[in-house]
Amino acid sequence: MAVTRKAALPRLACGRDAAGVWEHAESGRLDDHEQSCPHCQAVVADAAALRASTAELAAEQIDPPASLVERVMSVIWAELPHDYLPLPARYGPARLERSSAAAVLRHATDQMSGVRARSCQITVPGRDEQTGATEHPDAAAAPPGVVVRLSAAMAFGADLPSVAARVQQLVLAAADRLLGLPVDRIDVDVVDVFDPTESGPGGEMSTQ
């Protein structure tokens, strides 16, 4: 491989910087000299010659194949470690993939106007997660539930404590009805605010 020596940008015979003349031609801001000097005009002509074909190139619709997303995701799913939450179940052990549970709770939260869920951490305090064994002395009673820590962005101007309280109710209900997951505690952290007038769902202020 040849080592590329640093070449200074060429100067035209009139002394002007060729790259600069080209840039002025692109932006349509040629000064008086550039408009009349034959050396500068040669550069302007070069820029003009490329313009139409460059525009064609830029306008070309290049559609990615459907296989692209599939190939990416098949690698990612195959590499995911399994990370389970134990579920209370009458007839034998049951378990729930932690990231799936978090996704369900985030999605449920997103359905609320004025809230966008960010991070959702689910932890099982004080339990042996491998075997699902519980330290609770009375196994027939409700086993200790999980702790959910949800961070979210909320619409600017919302009454944060009241919105957060509704988020807690929503997450609790979703965990119960959609996952069968008992929840002991839900912490909601408001980590960001967003402009509710931005387009898209979740941008509208909830009116109460």
Place this chain on the structure above:
Amino acid sequence: MGGVDTTRVSPPRAGAVNVGPGAPAALPTPVGPAPQVDDATLVVRAREGDPRAFEALVRRHQRPLFGLAVRLLGDRGEAEDAVQESFVAAWRRLADFRGDAAFSSWMYRIVTNRCLGVARRRRPTVPLDTDGQSLTISGTAAPEDTAEAGQRLAALYRALDGLPVGLRACWVLRNIDGLSYIEIAGIVGASPAAVRGRIYRARSKLAEAMRPWR
């Protein structure tokens, strides 16, 4: 910014969860389209290990990144490989992504550098590309197209293919993707002045190659 937490959250009144104005809403189910969320939110979730959030990022950004790879490599199959590998690499390196730059800028850098690597490792002889769908800028016969504009575009592709890939990358990022010299400098790892020089050299070589089309 504050947290609200409670202990022993009591279950809601039977049958109802108030989530908005009017009558209690039905509990949402996980099926159905997710609301549009911004990249920053998706990145946080993906970093936590949620592959669905990353899939949303892939779907959202694949189009311009695939277009970039096609213009840099001149072959759809190689472009797909490069973009697919770039996304997988990004997933594995999400912990390193500081989030101070936009996710799309970060992906531009990964894809560009991967394509530069692929192009530089190529053997000088390029196999004939018989797939009519491919954009054949590999020095073989131009696609069958009698329209002058189509031939002109094919000529530009051949001229692009003739550029050293470092010049090609800077030119495409500037003239097709519309990035600034500073953004391009960050992507290719050179100074803005060096980027300016590469773009000028690319432009004058392309103009020379396209002279018959004036």
